[in-house]
Amino acid sequence: MRLEARNVSWKAGGLAIVEEISIAVETGEFLGIIGPNGSGKSTLMGLLAGLIRPKRGEVLLEEKPIAAIDRRQLARHLALVEQLSDTTERMSARQVVELGRTTYLSLQSPWSGEDDHIVGQALGAVDMADKQDRLWHTLSGGERQRLHIARALAQQPDILLLDEPTNHLDISHQLGLLDLVCRQNLTVVAALHDLNHAAMFCDRLAVLSQGRLVTVGAPEEVLTADLLSKVFSVTASVERNDEGKVHLRYERSRG
Amino acid sequence: MSAIARILTPTGATLVALVLVVIALWFGAAIGETSIPFDVVAKAVANRLWAAGYPIAAIDEGIVWSYRLSRAVVAACCGASLALSGLVLQSLLRNPLADPYIMGISAGASTGAVAVVLLGFGAGFLSLPLGAFLGAVLAFLLVSLLASRAGKGSAAIILAGVAGSQLFNALTSFIVTKSANAEQARGIMFWLLGNLSGVRWPDVWLCLPVTLLGLIVCLLHARSLDAFAFGTRSAASLGVSVGRVYCTSIAVSAVMTATLVSLVGSIGFVGLVVPHAARLLVGTRHNRLIPVATFGGAIFMILCDVLSRVLLKGQVLPIGVVTALIGAPVFAVLLLERRAKV
Numbered sequence: 001m002r003l004e005a006r007n008v009s010w011k012a013g014g015l016a017i018v019e020e021i022s023i024a025v026e027t028g029e030f031l032g033i034i035g036p037n038g039s040g041k042s043t044l045m046g047l048l049a050g051l052i053r054p055k056r057g058e059v060l061l062e063e064k065p066i067a068a069i070d071r072r073q074l075a076r077h078l079a080l081v082e083q084l085s086d087t088t089e090r091m092s093a094r095q096v097v098e099l100g101r102t103t104y105l106s107l108q109s110p111w112s113g114e115d116d117h118i119v120g121q122a123l124g125a126v127d128m129a130d131k132q133d134r135l136w137h138t139l140s141g142g143e144r145q146r147l148h149i150a151r152a153l154a155q156q157p158d159i160l161l162l163d164e165p166t167n168h169l170d171i172s173h174q175l176g177l178l179d180l181v182c183r184q185n186l187t188v189v190a191a192l193h194d195l196n197h198a199a200m201f202c203d204r205l206a207v208l209s210q211g212r213l214v215t216v217g218a219p220e221e222v223l224t225a226d227l228l229s230k231v232f233s234v235t236a237s238v239e240r241n242d243e244g245k246v247h248l249r250y251e252r253s254r255g
Numbered sequence: 256m257s258a259i260a261r262i263l264t265p266t267g268a269t270l271v272a273l274v275l276v277v278i279a280l281w282f283g284a285a286i287g288e289t290s291i292p293f294d295v296v297a298k299a300v301a302n303r304l305w306a307a308g309y310p311i312a313a314i315d316e317g318i319v320w321s322y323r324l325s326r327a328v329v330a331a332c333c334g335a336s337l338a339l340s341g342l343v344l345q346s347l348l349r350n351p352l353a354d355p356y357i358m359g360i361s362a363g364a365s366t367g368a369v370a371v372v373l374l375g376f377g378a379g380f381l382s383l384p385l386g387a388f389l390g391a392v393l394a395f396l397l398v399s400l401l402a403s404r405a406g407k408g409s410a411a412i413i414l415a416g417v418a419g420s421q422l423f424n425a426l427t428s429f430i431v432t433k434s435a436n437a438e439q440a441r442g443i444m445f446w447l448l449g450n451l452s453g454v455r456w457p458d459v460w461l462c463l464p465v466t467l468l469g470l471i472v473c474l475l476h477a478r479s480l481d482a483f484a485f486g487t488r489s490a491a492s493l494g495v496s497v498g499r500v501y502c503t504s505i506a507v508s509a510v511m512t513a514t515l516v517s518l519v520g521s522i523g524f525v526g527l528v529v530p531h532a533a534r535l536l537v538g539t540r541h542n543r544l545i546p547v548a549t550f551g552g553a554i555f556m557i558l559c560d561v562l563s564r565v566l567l568k569g570q571v572l573p574i575g576v577v578t579a580l581i582g583a584p585v586f587a588v589l590l591l592e593r594r595a596k597v
Contacts, residue, residue, distance in 0.1 A: 051491050075494025079516045087484045088351070089539040103494030107475070155493070 001077060001158040001187060002026055007057035008047050017043045019211045020057070024251065025159070025189050032198040032219075033191045035208030036232055037055075041191040044208065045163040048189060049080045075103035079152035081145075083164040087136060094132040096147045097122050100154025122150040124233075143174035149180065162190035166197070197250060199223055199246045207231055220246045268543060272550030276331060279557040283327030284319050286561050288569075291315050300324065321455065327557050329454040330574075332462035333515045334556025336526055338548045339469055340508035341526030342533065346480045346541065347504055348409035355512040356503070358412070359419030361521035363394020364513065365447050366423045366430070372443065373434040383446075387517035394423050395509045400577040408487070412505075448573035450521035451560055458518055469511040470549055476500055477541035484539065524578040525552055528586045535589045555582070 004024035010017050018040040025031040033041050047051040047059055050066040058065045066074060079100070087096075100122065101115045123129045126146040136144065145165060152160055159183065166174040174194065178182045178201045181188055198205055199219040206216040209231045215222055223246050228236045235251040284296045293298075298309035299319040340355035348357075356362070367390020368383050370376040376386060398412075398419035405411040431440055473480075479500045482490040491497045512526075533548035559577040566572055 046488075049492055051488055071491065071496045072494040075492065080488075080490070080492035082488065084491055085485045087486075088349070089483060089484045090534070091539050095539065096484075099482055099484065099493055105478050162355055 002185070003048060003060055003078070003159055003189070004060045004063075005048060005054075005057065006060060007042070008044075008054040008059060009026040009056040010043055010047060010052065011055055016211050018047065018054075021208075021211075021213045023055075023206050023213060023216060024178050025187055027158075027187055030188045030201060031192070032202030032205045033189065033208060034193075034198050034205055035193060035214075038210075039208040040211040041208055042163055043211075045080070045161055045189070045191050049161050050074055050080055051080070071215050072103050075155060075157075077158045078161060079155040079157035079159075080161045081148045081152050081163065081165050083167045084141075085148060089136070091136045092132065093121065093128055093136065093139065093143075093147055094123065096136060097132075097150045103155060111222070118156065119154050119228075122153040125153055125184065126150040142169050142177070145169060145173075145177060146180070149177065153184065157186065159187040159189065160184070164191050164193055167193065173230045182210065195223065195228075195248055199248070220244060223248065256320045264449025265471050268537070269546045269550075272546055272554075273317050276553050276557075280324065280327045280331065283330065283557045284323040284559055286319075287323060290317070291319060293411040295319070321563060323460075325456045325459050326451050326560065328459045329462050329519065330451055330560040331553035332459075332466040332521065332555045333451075333519055334552035334554070334559075335549045336462070336466045336469060336511035336515050336552075337522065337526035337556075338529035339466075339473055339545065340512050342530035342541075342548045343473055343504045345530055346483055347501060348412060349483065349486060349568070350409060350413060351531065352527070353413070353509060354523075356420070356516075356521060356523075356526070357416045358509060359394035359398040359416050359423055359512065360391045360509060360512045361516055362420040362423035364388070364391040364516040364521060365427045365443075366390045366394070367517075368446065369430045369435075369443055373430055373439060384517040388513055390423070391508075391513035391516055394419055395513065399505075400463060403587050413440070447521045448464060449456075449578075451519050451563075451574055452571060454518060462514060462518065465511055465514045467496040469507050470545070472503060472507045473545050474542070476504055477545055480504070480541040481539070490567070503525050522556075522575045524575070524582050525556060528582050529547055529555060532586060532589055535593050 003026060006022055008021050009019050033044060035041050036102070047054055050059065050069075055065060058067065060066065061069065061074075061077060079182060097119050098115070101111070101119065105111060121131065123132050126141065126149050128146055128150060131139070131143065139147070149165070162181065166177055169177065174197060178197055180200055181190070190202070196255055202219060204217060205219050205222045205236070207214040207222060207227065214231055215227070220240065225236060225238055228234050228248070236248045237251070237252065239247045239249060241247060268351070281293060281296060281467050285291050285293050290339060295315055296319050298307070298311050299316040301307035302309055302311070302316060303320050337355050342352065344353040344355065344357055345351060352519035364387040369389040370390065371381045371383055371386030371443045381389070388420045398415045399420065402412040405415055435443065478491070482493045487497050529552040530548050533544050533551055537543040537547050556578070559574055559581060562581065563572040563574045563577045566577070
């Protein structure tokens with residue numbers, strides 16, 4: 001499924017957070033959104049997920065404005081994983097994943113064996129099946145984030161939206177989580193902090209700066225020393241491996 | 256999930272709870288200053304419901320039917336409504352300290368009541384309950400308006416509720432200080448702490464439909480309420496119409512609370528603690544939590560009302576005192592047990 005933002009703008013307290021951004025993610029693609037803190041990544045994710053309404057412009061799912069799509073229907077196409085989403089409820093791991101089925105349940109279609117099956121598969125996909133009875137507050141950050149992914153998978157979406165999903169995870173869990181997402185064969189939009197991870201996993205990268213889209217393209221086209229200096233204010237040399245994938249080597253700032 | 260939650264399906268839990276409520280009502284009608292045997296209670300009810308014609312003393316039948324049973328049913332509705340409102344507000348606002356009065360309803364009701372009784376608002380056309388109801392609704396609307404203007408989210412609602420409650424509590428104190436003599440002030444204090452004496456069948460026909468309606472609406476929203484576990488953004492991305500669920504659920508709990516407060520005063524503790532007790536017993540799923548909290552609240556309140564009548568000979572304790580005196584230790588035990596289970 002194709003998700004497109006067309007000239008979207010969003011303001012908070014008179015301050016433009018996202019300005020005139022147009023971007024589309026194609027079916028099966030992994031689109032990374034990168035940019036420094038405060039560049040509007042999270043707001044753009046919120047707009048794409050339909051959680052906030054653009055002040056101007058619109059977001060389209062298969063050419064249909066998502067503002068016109070029923071929340072329930074939308075949740076069957078788009079699933080969102082946020083950074084550090086927490087609860088004080090004493091829920092088991094499995095119960096958290098079961099929430100993903102909310103959109104399919106109603107009086108006419110109550111919880112069924114099929115729902116159990118889908119939840120079981122989602123738990124298996126993130127390698128948490130053996131911990132399904134553990135209580136949420138006894139799980140580590142990495143395990144919790146994997147459960148959020150499983151919950152999103154249980155929504156059986158076409159498109160997965162990830163808002164800085166690897167924050168606060170150690171390096172092996174960061175790589176593991178992104179690898180896990182890649183293996184699901186879904187269309188993915190992810191706001192990412194680590195540029196090397198973005199280069200490693202994404203098909204295309206969109207670079208935001210001060211609420212505007214600077215450029216969008218394949219990682220090896222986008223990530224240049226010039227852009228890193230201008231947008232991220234860092235000095236880095238860009239290296240390429242044998243497969244043509246880029247890798248950034250940051251340099252210590254002097255002075 | 257606790258053992259109880261595993262054994263009981265939602266339907267099973269509801270049936271068990273209904274039976275327990277009937278038993279509690281039976282107790283409520285039998286026990287009081289003059290004890291009436293359980294079989295006499297059953298016969299009195301049978302006589303009234305389908306003219307069974309059991310030969311029992313007319314005075315016993317009168318006490319059971321006209322005083323105690325109506326009182327016990329109102330107590331049950333009251334406990335159920337307060338527990339249900341507390342549960343819904345705690346889940347929606349994701350705040351364990353939320354209770355049915357968080358939107359200023361009890362403060363508004365007290366202002367309405369003293370305005371009618373002491374200032375003579377409504378020139379005799381408004382009764383105390385109606386004045387209290389209007390005060391509660393007014394306070395609720397003001398708090399809702401403030402909350403919606405102050406931005407979205409639970410913090411705005413809670414803070415608007417604090418502001419509204421303080422304002423109306425101050426107004427009540429102001430009116431009482433300015434206009435009441437000692438006798439009136441004592442009467443109002445007593446009413447504010449909760450008082451079930453004087454409720455009759457017409458009150459039942461007001462409370463019971465409101466409580467049942469509230470229960471049905473909440474049950475229909477059970478899945479949506481589950482989805483709020485990780486906050487409103489998460490609920491929205493799970494497919495819940497957050498605005499609609501917020502408005503319906505909060506309005507329903509406000510109507511339930513305002514109705515009950517205007518009849519029996521603001522009984523504390525039940526709406527705050529029964530939902531937590533229900534969570535400790537059956538976990539976090541609202542299709543189980545809603546029936547357990549509702550019926551648990553009903554049973555708890557009937558028993559507290561019985562105790563309020565028998566604890567001090569020849570004197571009725573304010574029921575709010577009993578709910579807290581009994582409820583706090585029970586809740587403490589549940590908390591300690593939960594710690595042991597981790």
